[in-house]
Amino acid sequence: MPQGGGPLPPPKRPKLASATAPLGSAPRRAMLLAAPGPKRHTAPASSAGSSSGLDSQRRSLPIFQARGTLLGQLRSLDCAVLIGETGSGKTTQIPQYLYEGGIGRQGIVAVTQPRRVAAISLATRVSDEKKTELGKLVGYTVRFEDLTSEETKIKFLTDGMLLREAIGDPLMAKYSVVILDEAHERTIHTDVLFGVVKAAQKRRKELGKSPLKIIIMSATMDVDLFSQYFNGAPVLYLEGRQHPIQIFYAKQSQSDYLQAALVTVFQIHQEAPPPQDILVFLTGQEEIEAMTKTCRDIAKHLPDGCPQMVVMPLYASLPYSQQLRVFQTAPKGYRKVVLSTNIAETSITIAGIKYVVDTGMVKAKKYSPESGLEVLAVQRVSKAQAWQRAGRAGREDSGLCYRLYTEDEFEKFDKMTIPEIQRCNLAGVMLHLLALRIPNVLTFDFMSKPSPEALQAAVEQLALLGAVERKDDQLILTPLGRKMAAFPLEPKFSKTILMAPKFHCTEEILTIVSLLSVDSVLYNPPSRRDEVQAVRKKFISSEGDHITLLNIYRAFKNISGNREWCKENFVNSRNMMLVSDVRAQLRDICIKLSIPLESSRSDTGNIRRCLAHSLFMNTAELQADGTYATTDTHQLVAIHPSSVLFHCKPACVTYNELLHTNKCYMRDLCVVDADWLYDAAPEYFRRKLRAAKN
DNA sequence: TGACCTGAC
Structure with missing residues (x-):
């Protein structure tokens, strides 16, 4: 090790x-x-x-x-x-x-x-x-x-x-x-x-x-x-005031970073005096929950004379009350071990960390403009990130950092993390720049230029949403585009709101868009999966995730939003409060823009029609062999296991996003009628059909 | 058929 x-x-x-x-x-x-x-x-x-x-x-x-x-x-x-x-x-x-x-x-x-x-x-x-x-x-x-x-x-x-x-x-x-x-x-x-x-x-x-x-x-x-x-x-x-950090590298390349992390944690634990705490950087919820369990099991059977251990997971989707536990000092005679995602790199600072164990891995999103796909993958950190992680060991005193990779491997890491602007969909950024009346958004003076393909893809997406038009060889916002820019949302969500009056369901769409634009309100602890499924049953709609989320929000509002209800129903109350705030803000913007606010009440068909009319470029159809293919590029896709439709096979769905992990998954699905799509964008589908023939 | 790094308007 x-x-x-x-x-x-x-x-x-x-x-x-x-x-x-x-x-x-x-x-x-x-x-x-x-x-x-x-x-x-x-x-x-x-x-x-x-x-x-x-x-x-x-x-x-x-x-x-x-x-x-x-x-x-x-x-x-x-x-x-x-x-x-x-x-x-x-x-x-x-x-x-x-x-x-x-x-x-x-x-x-x-x-x-x-x-x-x-x-x-x-x-x-x-x-x-x-x-x-x-x-x-x-x-x-x-x-x-x-x-x-x-x-x-x-x-x-x-x-x-x-x-x-x-x-x-x-x-x-x-x-x-x-x-x-x-x-x-x-x-x-x-x-x-x-x-x-x-x-x-x-x-x-x-x-x-x-x-x-x-x-x-x-x-x-x-x-x-x-x-x-x-x-x-x-x-x-x-100059700052800094405490020195000793860096240790692995002598040999490690094929299993999880095993290496486990061994390192217990090696430190047996040799170092308590209460010097340990922070381990891992990649995601599942990995962290599994490692938490393993550590706790091992810690039960430590030899005599060895200090006790408290193990705490830390990741963003963990309920706030559980996140707060990492700030508590461990009881006397105990050592605190925090197993964290990169949330502990910058967002959360834990006092008392003496040891950092860096696996050198991170889960991060990449964006491929050619396919329009977001890929979420476990990858190597950059050197800068590795230094940031090491720095977490010396906030009060000198510290130690164990890198679970060799020094040669470290030297081959990228110097810097690729800036976010080169890793994501730029439709929102382009809309924002156009709203700022930047003369030519395609040649905007970025410090690190995104690829021309990424810029072009963003502009095409905006054109499809009807937000931009070409005038005298200049790209400008349409009146619709200007309204879209008023909302602090992804362009496709702004568009959905602006389409809603046509379907008399603005109130419901505001709720749905608010729910989708913040972190998930659903808390899914892997260890309590059966319980979660049981309590969630009463909200599930066969029409898909959007309507299911709407049901949850309505139930939350009906009991005037108390914490106890959230806990019982595995709803993240902090995110749910945020949804209320976002919704109020979006509603205010609608009022300023004189958008009529109507409720469709129990008519969910209209809500789904509205979603079909604004998300028509994000649709997939069931194939004869039981798989799904996207309507536009015939990309093979699958229903994400978190969807309420995971065990169903609807003929046609819209989805909010595609995310490539092990497979290419559609997330947040809504059952729609194939006819609605053609009605929504006849020109778009005629063009796609022609392209497919050629 | 089986899973979601992190922020922010």
Whole structure:
């Protein structure tokens, strides 16, 4: 099993905080990690101490020494790239320095975050440090929550929120500075924002308006790319407070990473004193549940003198109450072992982790524009991801990371994870860019360009939905497309809502679309499968998953949505609450757009007709041999086991998405009439038929 | 016939 290796070579990084480095001298990311910083609270954050304590804490941050130099630089620059290790305090301090230094006072300083919790907790922290009430000088805006006012000068928001704001204000006129934080994560929203803020800055300059300052903040990665993209912007380095991490590699290549993980966990467990906790990175729910069971079984029969063990699974679809357990400290004499997906890489930070076991594997989505297929596959992590995982071991003290692959194997990993924008369907992004009135969306200035095929496929999908048209060789939004862009939804779902009045079922479609646009409300613990099936029976509709979900939502509303009911019915109450919020938001947008709101009540036929008319490009038909083939490209597909139609064989179905895992599965199915499809898009099917003949 | 990495508007 993994042995040897040894500590990492000493880090080569620039010494001085805020020294300007020439291009191309990116620091090597070797030594990692972190001090307890005021960021990424997922566990309930305790309120900070006395205000004088806060002041001294602010002054003791490494960044404080560099304050003067930093302000001098930022004052004169249009764009800057700021590289700071975790614990440098950059996210909480830079916005305050700018404000205190009178930079950008004529407008608001925006700080974006990929996650809601981060935006909220950072705003809370900074308003505490400024000794002001949250929502006054310092505020935040995330979906469903806007805690800002006329006085707000420092505003934390999710990157998706800033992007949505930009539709109404492409010049971002109210902002004087935009800080894009966690840029190295390269979420799809951050990547689109790069181009949008760059365009806004340029346009404001051309129009002689007040300048827009752009600051990109990142961990020590991708510096050259960021700097080049922002016209050679200078790179400023900040020191963090980091604890050393020792890295151990496997001596030999491991054929079975699960077995290797198991052996490593128990080897650590027998040798290390408690309560030093272990975090293991695995790939998915099923694997984690199985490994949890195995570990618990083995832990029952440990030799005398060996500490006890508590084993906890962690993945996103786990109910919130169970997720919270990973934050509890293990009882005395026990060691905590957390088995997690990549949710523990960035979204959830667990205190007290001393050991990280990295299988080097991750389950991730890829998108193939040729087939239009999303492929979910277990694959190797990137080097950057492996460093991120290792870093989770040293948040309070020095740590150890066991990599279940050899150093040679590691060297062959990709340097960076492919940015999301190159891995997903771009229809939503294209619609958003068109709504921003970007002159030519096909040549939009992306930092990492998606393939021309992916861009083309997205535009074709929008054309099929009737959202775009060509005018004087320019692609523009149709009136329908503009309405679609008003909804925070995938374009096909926006279209479904806009079709609903024709079928007098807008209320029901709003419910269904809301249910489909958040994480599943259904909780399926593998160990209690029979129970789940039994309680779910009463909701199941032979018409498919959409109507079944509608039944569940109606039942939830009938008992006015209590938690107990959710628990009994294996419904994720947190996601169900979110569905209510989303639905209310979508309904408001409908009212603003003067869309008539009618209910079809018990007439589910109309609902299914509406779905057929908007999802006609996502349909499959039963073949003579009992398999399914998609109507458009005759791709062989199968009904996903999670569907209520799994054991049925309807002649014709629409589906929300295809997902390729072991097979090519249709997910979320609705039984439809083949005739409806032809009525919905006669031209489309005539074209497909012609293409099939040739 | 047998299964869903993670965020976000």
